[in-house]
Amino acid sequence: MNKTARAHTNIALIKYWGKADSKNKLPLMSSLSMTLDQFFTDTRITVSEKNEFFLNGVLQAGKNYQRVFTYLKILQKKFGVSDNLRVESTNHVPTAAGLASSSSAFAAMAGAFCACYNIQLSKRDLSKIARLGSGSASRSIYGGFAIWQKGFDHDSSYAYALDETPVMDLHLLAIELNSNPKKLSSTDGMLQAQTSPFFIPWIKRNEQELSAMVAAIKAQDFSALGQLAELNANEMHAINLTANPGFSYFEPDTIHAIHLVQQLRASGIECYYTIDAGPNVKILAQLKNVKEIIKQFLSEFENVKIVNASFGPGLSYLDQ
Ligand code: ADP
Numbered sequence: 323m324n325k326t327a328r329a330h331t332n333i334a335l336i337k338y339w340g341k342a343d344s345k346n347k348l349p350l351m352s353s354l355s356m357t358l359d360q361f362f363t364d365t366r367i368t369v370s371e372k373n374e375f376f377l378n379g380v381l382q383a384g385k386n387y388q389r390v391f392t393y394l395k396i397l398q399k400k401f402g403v404s405d406n407l408r409v410e411s412t413n414h415v416p417t418a419a420g421l422a423s424s425s426s427a428f429a430a431m432a433g434a435f436c437a438c439y440n441i442q443l444s445k446r447d448l449s450k451i452a453r454l455g456s457g458s459a460s461r462s463i464y465g466g467f468a469i470w471q472k473g474f475d476h477d478s479s480y481a482y483a484l485d486e487t488p489v490m491d492l493h494l495l496a497i498e499l500n501s502n503p504k505k506l507s508s509t510d511g512m513l514q515a516q517t518s519p520f521f522i523p524w525i526k527r528n529e530q531e532l533s534a535m536v537a538a539i540k541a542q543d544f545s546a547l548g549q550l551a552e553l554n555a556n557e558m559h560a561i562n563l564t565a566n567p568g569f570s571y572f573e574p575d576t577i578h579a580i581h582l583v584q585q586l587r588a589s590g591i592e593c594y595y596t597i598d599a600g601p602n603v604k605i606l607a608q609l610k611n612v613k614e615i616i617k618q619f620l621s622e623f624e625n626v627k628i629v630n631a632s633f634g635p636g637l638s639y640l641d642q
């Protein structure tokens with residue numbers, strides 16, 4: 323009881339960006355991600371006298387509090403319980419900065435909820451309930467590469483492991499250009515994106531891009547994986563720009579980072595980028611090029627923080 327759950331953040335290589343059903347967080351496309359070793363969330367839930375949510379030691383009110391307790395009430399209803407709860411969560415990942423904090427947050431919260439009530443669930447069922455908190459959290463139940471199959475209802479929309487312990491030479495360098503919380507959440511951004519004339523073509527391309535990505539992973543083909551991930555991210559951001567009204571998560575430094583990746587590639591250092599709902603950039607690279615890429619980024623950007631991540635594990639519980 324009351325164990326701390328730890329979930330690692332995942333970054334999508336084939337992105338989830340559009341919902342068929344907002345209430346149940348059913349996506350319009352399947353997605354594929356890499357769970358990271360360097361970023362994670364620890365969450366503990368205990369029955370208490372009142373509902374309280376502490377994030378990084380600070381008592382939360384407003385939107386963050388609402389989101390957590392709206393979610394926990396859904397779980398309480400599902401499992402027939404109704405106590406007040408104290409939620410304590412620590413993010414070892416910047417919050418709401420496009421580094422996928424909600425993926426580890428709601429996977430850890432689903433795990434912590436089950437620990438609090440001593441509920442035993444399969445990974446598949448954990449994935450489904452994590453999805454109800456944040457779609458991307460469905461994938462953070464697993465380590466390595468995970469696929470979230472879109473499904474068509476609560477029972478058919480869950481993630482599964484493609485390979486929990488990959489041996490592929492793949493690093494993800496998180497280039498933290500601006501770690502302040504963004505103004506437009508992923509939830510709101512993806513809703514607005516659905517007004518783009520390119521939204522339907524984006525959905526139509528999903529199956530083809532997902533199978534190509536699975537093939538690249540199975541073949542351990544870094545070039546194919548990087549090219550596809552970069553294309554998929556560019557498509558997502560093109561949809562944002564062409565929405566009505568159009569918007570972008572990019573900042574001037576984001577464009578600068580894209581140019582640097584293109585220059586590095588032209589000079590024979592193979593690397594690719596992927597970008598989520600925020601200004602920060604993630605570089606996909608092989609070990610042999612990691613040092614040089616970090617050196618180049620440090621010389622081009624002032625005050626940049628770079629984290630060299632690789633594959634992380636799935637949901638776990640900490641010994642206490
Ligand atoms: P990102 O995933 O890029 O960090 P999102 O907009 O998808 O941004 O999600 C960020 C939101 O998720 C935060 O504004 C907050 O409401 C919620 N969140 C983040 N971390 C936690 C946490 N540890 N516990 C509960 N909710 C969290």
Ligand code: DP6
Pocket residue numbers: 333334336337338339347353422424425455456457458459508509510597598599
């Ligand atoms: C760009 O999972 O945060 O990171 O389901 O509304 O909580 P909600 O959205 P969220 O969106 C993630 C968007 C993304 C791509 C991805 O992780 O697949």
